[in-house]
Amino acid sequence: MFKFGFAKSATDANEEDNDKKDELEWIPASKLEITSEQIGAKYETDYYTETKMFPDYNLKLIRCDKVVKDLTKYNCQNIIEAETQHSDLIPAKYEGGLKIWECTFDLGQYILEEQIELKDKLVMDLGCGAGLIGLIALLKSSTVHFQDYNAEVLRSVTIPNILLNFNDRANILTKCEFYAGDWASLTTLFDDDENRKYDYIFTSETIYNPDNHKKLYEIFKRRLKINGFGFIAGKTYYFGVGGGMRQFENLVSKDGCFDVKSVWRSQDGVNREILKLTRKPH
Ligand SMILES: C[S@@+](CC[C@H](N)C(=O)[O-])C[C@H]1O[C@@H](n2cnc3c(N)ncnc32)[C@H](O)[C@@H]1O
Numbered sequence: 001m002f003k004f005g006f007a008k009s010a011t012d013a014n015e016e017d018n019d020k021k022d023e024l025e026w027i028p029a030s031k032l033e034i035t036s037e038q039i040g041a042k043y044e045t046d047y048y049t050e051t052k053m054f055p056d057y058n059l060k061l062i063r064c065d066k067v068v069k070d071l072t073k074y075n076c077q078n079i080i081e082a083e084t085q086h087s088d089l090i091p092a093k094y095e096g097g098l099k100i101w102e103c104t105f106d107l108g109q110y111i112l113e114e115q116i117e118l119k120d121k122l123v124m125d126l127g128c129g130a131g132l133i134g135l136i137a138l139l140k141s142s143t144v145h146f147q148d149y150n151a152e153v154l155r156s157v158t159i160p161n162i163l164l165n166f167n168d169r170a171n172i173l174t175k176c177e178f179y180a181g182d183w184a185s186l187t188t189l190f191d192d193d194e195n196r197k198y199d200y201i202f203t204s205e206t207i208y209n210p211d212n213h214k215k216l217y218e219i220f221k222r223r224l225k226i227n228g229f230g231f232i233a234g235k236t237y238y239f240g241v242g243g244g245m246r247q248f249e250n251l252v253s254k255d256g257c258f259d260v261k262s263v264w265r266s267q268d269g270v271n272r273e274i275l276k277l278t279r280k281p282h
Helices: 010-021 064-073 077-084 102-113 132-139 151-165 169-175 183-192 210-223 245-255
Strands: 048-054 057-062 122-126 143-148 176-180 198-204 224-235 258-265 272-279
Touching: 048 102, 057 064, 057 132, 057 151, 064 077, 064 151, 102 132, 102 198, 102 224, 102 258, 102 272, 122 132, 122 210, 132 143, 132 151, 132 198, 143 151, 143 169, 151 169, 151 176, 169 176, 183 210, 198 210, 210 224, 210 245, 224 245, 245 258, 245 272
Parallel strands: 122 143, 122 198, 143 176, 198 224
Antiparallel strands: 048 057, 224 272, 258 272
16 A cells, blocks of 8 residues: 655544644745756766666666755755654655656657647646656656755756756757745746746656645646646545545536546556646637
8 A cells, every 4th residue: 555654653643733733834936046056967877777667768876875965964854854753744844856757658659649748838847846747848848847845856866867868968958947945935936927928847756645636736737738738647646645536627627617527547456547738718
């Protein structure tokens, strides 16, 4: 059975968690600027592994153990706290972006098998973590905006993964943007730019916390082009945390702006699926 690695068992922590929910302070969204020093970074070969992540895609990926060591060295409290508690995430502090989650493979595989047209598109990898989905889009000539709750994940995992795999470093700043912080304020951060609309918004393993469904959905609602598509990959149900596909699907259906369809389901292991959102005609 899939269960999130919370520090305390979810049942024990339930009542305490309910009280704490309201007190959570979400980090406001902001654009992360990358420096020329970061763009010029070189990585020792023992700092990354090269793996066939998807058919035809051998990717060099930064090693998570090395990153955690560095973050500890640089005193990144949120991640250290999660590591010390052997926890996959700590709500509103660290949201799990350091490791690569199962549904990323489902979504990546789906994009490639369905031959989704990504040339010259504007794509958002929402809750990107290591950024594999955005990386596929980038390598297929999209412009990609990567978003992760934790700026340290973007800096120490997402950006290095792009640098290790995208050879056109001179163009990284025109082809990629990076956003950290909470989804709720990401929608307002973009308020100055009403024209910012995406051809595709992809997201994987981001629906585990039902308290975040509304803010996640608002990004699709406000930022997908009229003829754009949203894809949500995730487990059918997240034991111990409470979120799941049906809940998210109901929220979308009730709002009435999108047609929502389950386009892929796993045949084995933990139940996983992919939802596709398409805007309804006005
Ligand atoms: C479990 S990780 C999944 C990472 C990656 N998509 C994957 O499949 O490997 C959840 C992702 O959602 C992001 N996230 C979760 N809650 C968020 C929130 N309230 N605001 C912004 N990002 C959030 C985290 O930063 C993280 O990137």
